[in-house]
Structure formats: C-alpha cells, structure tokens
Amino acid sequence: MRWALATLIVFSVAPNPAAAKEPTPGLSQSIAADQPLATGRAMLAAGHVDIGPRYVDDRWALLIHDGTQAKPVWRDPDETLLRVSDAALQTVPDDPAYAFLGVDAGKRVYVVPQTQNQDVVWLGWNTQDPRVMQTIDRGVTLTLLGVQGPGTLTTYLQSGNFAAPQPLWRSADPAAQPFWAEVNTHTHANWVFTEPGVYLIAVQVSADLISGEKASATGTLRFAVGDATSTDEALAATADLPTAHGQAPPDGDRTEPGASTDGANSQLLVVLSGAAILLAAGLVFLLLRGHGARRRAEQERRPSPSGDQP
Template identity: 45%
Template sequence: MSAMKKKIALLAASFTMAFAPLAAAQPADPALEQQVSADEEVSSEPAVISSGHVDMGPHRGEDGSLQLLLRDDSGTDPVWRTPDSVTFGVGEAAELVVPEDDAYDFLKADPGQTVWVVPQTEVADVPWLGWNTQSPTIDDIVGTGVELEILEHRGPGDHSLFIQAGGFSDPDVLWTGAKHDSIFVEPDTHTHANWVFTEPGPHEVTVRATIDAPDGNEYTSDARLQFAVGIDPATYTRPDDSMITEEESDYTWLIIGGVAALVAVVIVALIARATRRKDTAGGAK
C-alpha cells in the first residue's frame, strides 16, 4: 500500500469511528445524564461556541409561548441561548476525510474529500451539538413528544445529519439539506448526532419544533442555527437566497422521468418519420 493510500485509509477509519455513538455506553456519560432545572437563565447575548456541550431544545417563556433555544453548558452554569445570538465555530479540529464506502453517498462528497463534522461523540475543540426535550417548562404540554423538522439549509455545498450505532453499522440518515425530513423525539430525551458540512463557509440550518399538546393546542417555534465552517466565526454573515439547498422530492423525479420518456417518444417518432420518407423516396425512383 502506498503512503498516500495508507494515509487515506487511516483517515477513513478515523472518520467512521468519529461517527460511532457508542450507544451502549451513553447512559454512563455525565453529559447525557444531565438534569435540567426550570430556573436556568435565558440569554440573547452574542456568543461564539467552538467547543463544549450544547443542546437544541423546546423551552417555554413566561408568557407561555414556545421557543426553540440552545442550552449551552460549555461554561460553569447552563444558559439557554437564543439561536440567532450564537455562532458555532467549526474549525480544523472538525475536519475528517470521507471513506471509500457507498454507505456515505448521501453526504454528496467524494471519497477522500475533506468534510467538517460536528460529531455525535464529543471531540476536543469542536462543538458537541445535540437536542433535548428535558426543559421542565414544557412538561405540561409535551404530551407524547416533540416533532423536529429541518426546513432549510443555506450555505456552500451540502449538509447532512445522521446517527451511527457503532463503528461498523450503516449510518441512519435523519436529515439532508436536499431532503427535509422530520424526526419525532420522546419527552425527557437527550440525543446527539453527526452534523456534516461538505464545504467551508457560512452555513445556516433552520429547524422547527412542533408540540401537539394533550389539550388540543399546537405549539411551534423555528430556530436558525449558524455555523462558521472552516472560517473565522467573527466573519460570519448570513448566507443569501442563492445558497439555499434545493430540496429533492419523489415528485421532482417523476417529472424528470416523464420528460425523459416524452423526449424518447419524440425521438422514436422522428426516426420513424425519417425512415418512411427514405422508403418513399426510394420507391419513387
């Protein structure tokens, strides 16, 4: 094996292991066993988070409205932060190389390509971003759980979110920038996953939380998560409309297939017409 191939193989192994959640060991992780209290501070002060533990989660304000906030306990005391006040710094420590494995085709990145990963398991000097439904402020409305839905990805390249249950299992794709799925999260739950970005630059991922309360009321709130990927967080500016990832759908592919079939029919008709003309011209001699 050449030195270059050996390097890529080692990096690929690191990539796969970085995506392993060690699910069986999670209950022993103090961060995943966290206790959330009702009196934790809510802040809109600007913050850059480049390492440490953060959870996205639904939280009710004093007026009873629902907010999708970021619970930051990377410091001494946990603080619920408004998402538009937070920029996640995703730097060199988050870089991994895509392995030669078809299971990662959904990333839309070539084998050997560098991507930036906010990982499922904590890594030094990289934000550790998950989500929780543990705020006591939602206890009386949460019912059976919370629906989280990705609405939009803005930024260069592509974005994906997935969970991997061990180093040798296939990834379980939750969202991609081009397929806006939703997941259902049970009450009092705390989860982490892999957030992958294929290109450096400013990225924004918009997420919606929806709760169907037992009394029949619906609560909903959106959050725009800001990621400075491979760039200085101080230079972050919101990606414009030209950087929105186009969503793929089955309907789109039906249209493409229909157009392709129509083109094929037209080509066949033209060939048949040309053949008839040729035969007619030959018979007239």
C-alpha cells in the first residue's frame, strides 16, 4: 500500500542534481511586493507555509512565507517554529520504492505531506517574491547543509500515486545536497521525520543574478515534531550545524557563494608578505655569503708580510 499522494507536482531535470517546477493551478499563487516582514516569535502548526529567498534591506535572505493567515507575511526562520503534530503520523509501506527512507516497513513516522492535510503544517518553497523574480537569472539552488535532531529527515517529491519517489534531501547523507528551483516556482513536497523531538535544519539558497553577480544566504528551519515535544525547548534549541558561507553581502558587492573575499584577501596578503620577507632575507644572505667568499679568496692571493709565498 502506498501513501495517498494526489498528482500535484510536475518536475523536470535542470542544470542542478534535481529540479522541481510546480505549474499546477491548484497551487498557483502570487506574492505582493509589499508583504511585510513580521517580527517576534511565531508557531505555525497548520496551513500553508513556504521557504524562499527575498531581499531584506537590499540583502538576499532565506525567509519563511507564512500564508496561514488572511494577510500573508514573511518571517525570520530563527523566530519561527514549525510544529508537526501527531496528526502527521503515517505507516511506512511495505514497498521497496520507499527503501530510500532508511526505515523499516510498518514503522510509524511523521509526514508533512506533499498534498495538504488540514491538520498538519503544509511546507513547501517558492521563488515568487517580485524582486527575486526580477533579479535572478533562471532560478535558485536550495541546498541542505545539515540536520540536527533525534531521527532522520527525508524530503522527496512524488508525481501521483504510481510514480517513483524522487528524493531531494536525506539527512542520513552527510554531504551537502542541492536541488534546483526555477524562477516563479511554487512547490510542495513530502517531509518525513523518523522520530519525535526537536529538529534544526540548515538550508542555503543561492542564485546567479541577471547582473552577473551571485547571491547566497543561509537559514535554520526549526521543527517541533510530535505533540509531546516542548515548544519552549524547540524555541530555545541551538544548532551546531554548517552555516555554509553565511549571508551574502549587500547589492553591488556580491561574491561567489562560499567565497569570503575579505577573509581570503587578508590571508593572501599575509602569505604573500611572508613569502616576500623570506625571499628578501634569502637574497641578502646569499649576497653576504658571496661577498665574504670573495674577500677570503683575495686575502689568500695576497703576499704574506714576510714575503713568503703561500
């Protein structure tokens, strides 16, 4: 028996390891440029939520788009708790197609589903902020950097009940895991948590801009999985996770994701300065040594004071 998943997602391979594009009318949405950035802590336990890039004070950022209320807002991931209730519990099917989950058939796991369950937070991603759409070249890369939690996380797409699942992120794999999302994309996927508890998930969003520059930012998604998991504990949890390369610099000073120009240039200057000093010292030593050798040779060739030849 398979999990019931309606045919909602159509995905295609793009220049990155995996690609996802969502054209389905049922998930069509547009995002106004003036949607506010909310402040303060918030817990989202049901309703429509996306992660995605947006500019904040001219800085590229990874934020949470909160569509759980009448007027959508953007939120800081550090101040937002995504609660996955026991209503998300499902049984892993006895089907080799789901072996990538790394979980025995029959085990109960928590599933944030690709198809909306009104009792469970509905998490996806979008690249639909108006300024983002105006400035990125073709799309963005979303990369899983690391997961901290009591169990494992797997995120995958499935196009209908009988299509093969397409894994995107697996916390059991320690390597960074990127996938591609085209501009003006809105997609939802399955998020499978194997154990209840607090999960912190480090994610990077990066893109090539039309200007030829590059943008990159990271954020940590915060989950409280299971009804018994403490909200306070989840909000207070700190992550010992890769932060990739941090926030990108402001417009006009963007760098290749992962390249910190200030730090790299400083280190390069130190290395070059040290090399120059060593080279100069070596030249001085060689000159002095050569001069001393010439003086000794001249002294040996001079007649001794007594007139005897050497």
